[in-house]
Amino acid sequence: xxxxxxxxxxxxxxxxxxxxxxxxxxxxxxxxxxxxxxxxxxxxxxxxxxxxxxxxxxxxxxxxxxxxxxxxxxxxxxxxxxxxxxxxxxxxxxxxxxxxxxxxxxxxxxxxxxxxxxxxxxxxxxxxxxxxxxxxxxxxxxxxxxxxxxxxxxxxxxxxxxxxxxxxxxxxxxxxxxxxxxxxxxxxxxxxxxxxxxxxxxxxxxxxxxxxxxxxxxxxxxxxxxxxxxxxxxxxxxxxxxxxxxxxxxxxxxxxxxxxxxxxxxxxxxxxxxxxxxxxxxxxxxxxxx
Numbered sequence: 001x002x003x004x005x006x007x008x009x010x011x012x013x014x015x016x017x018x019x020x021x022x023x024x025x026x027x028x029x030x031x032x033x034x035x036x037x038x039x040x041x042x043x044x045x046x047x048x049x050x051x052x053x054x055x056x057x058x059x060x061x062x063x064x065x066x067x068x069x070x071x072x073x074x075x076x077x078x079x080x081x082x083x084x085x086x087x088x089x090x091x092x093x094x095x096x097x098x099x100x101x102x103x104x105x106x107x108x109x110x111x112x113x114x115x116x117x118x119x120x121x122x123x124x125x126x127x128x129x130x131x132x133x134x135x136x137x138x139x140x141x142x143x144x145x146x147x148x149x150x151x152x153x154x155x156x157x158x159x160x161x162x163x164x165x166x167x168x169x170x171x172x173x174x175x176x177x178x179x180x181x182x183x184x185x186x187x188x189x190x191x192x193x194x195x196x197x198x199x200x201x202x203x204x205x206x207x208x209x210x211x212x213x214x215x216x217x218x219x220x221x222x223x224x225x226x227x228x229x230x231x232x233x234x235x236x237x238x239x240x241x242x243x244x245x246x247x248x249x250x251x252x253x254x255x256x257x258x259x260x261x262x263x264x265x266x267x268x269x270x271x272x273x274x275x276x277x278x279x280x281x282x283x284x285x286x287x288x289x290x
Contacts, residue, residue, distance in 0.1 A: 088236035154288035176253025180206035
């Protein structure tokens with residue numbers, strides 16, 4: 001429980017502590033399951049309680065999204081857009097997209113959710129965001145279900161980061177296979193970025209020897225600049241290299257991530273979602289021509 005106790009929850013809800021206890025007890029009797037661990041401080045949920053909360057949050061989010069959409073259609077509430085995105089999109093083309101949207105839809109309230117790819121998918125599925133910038137690769141395409149609408153924005157080829165003066169920088173036709181003996185700076189093992197890098201390295205005949213791991217691209221560049229290893233990162237993450245970092249395009253072997261704008265509204269999304277999807281396609285064009 002976010003409040004930590006029945007008493008604190010009662011204060012948030014504006015009811016008595018006994019009323020909260022009675023409601024929880026009645027719900028437990030109805031479900032035939034214990035939902036909270038009595039006597040724990042702060043109060044803890046059982047596995048059954050955590051499951052119920054997870055589904056309850058998703059249901060409430062969908063109801064709130066439905067109410068918002070209906071009020072917008074009736075002209076009784078200004079439009080809003082909850083846009084979820086990964087960090088490299090936020091630091092490159094998303095600001096231009098928001099600026100263009102405000103020119104054509106000045107009344108729309110835009111909220112930005114910055115998160116990792118896996119969590120963005122969960123936010124979208126739970127209706128906590130309206131539109132998500134997501135990515136995948138051709139080997140493992142992203143599937144969001146039959147209601148999903150995915151607009152392909154552009155492909156983002158990975159780039160090699162080398163410390164200044166690295167011998168590989170002088171190789172004219174550099175391939176991933178030629179880097180098999182290097183020390184690598186990578187993302188965490190749970191990250192989609194690391195999965196794509198490792199898959200590409202294995203296809204080139206080796207497993208990358210990871211010296212350091214970080215999901216912060218600036219930290220990765222700093223490690224590379226310090227000579228602690230080399231890195232293979234999405235092109236957007238290499239757009240502004242730090243001093244001491246050389247960016248190279250591989251002749252072969254580099255993975256490419258496909259970047260999409262995705263929503264789950266089916267064929268009739270809210271006006272704000274359609275408008276932002278169109279804007280994203282416009283501002284993404286220079287990246288698509290790289």
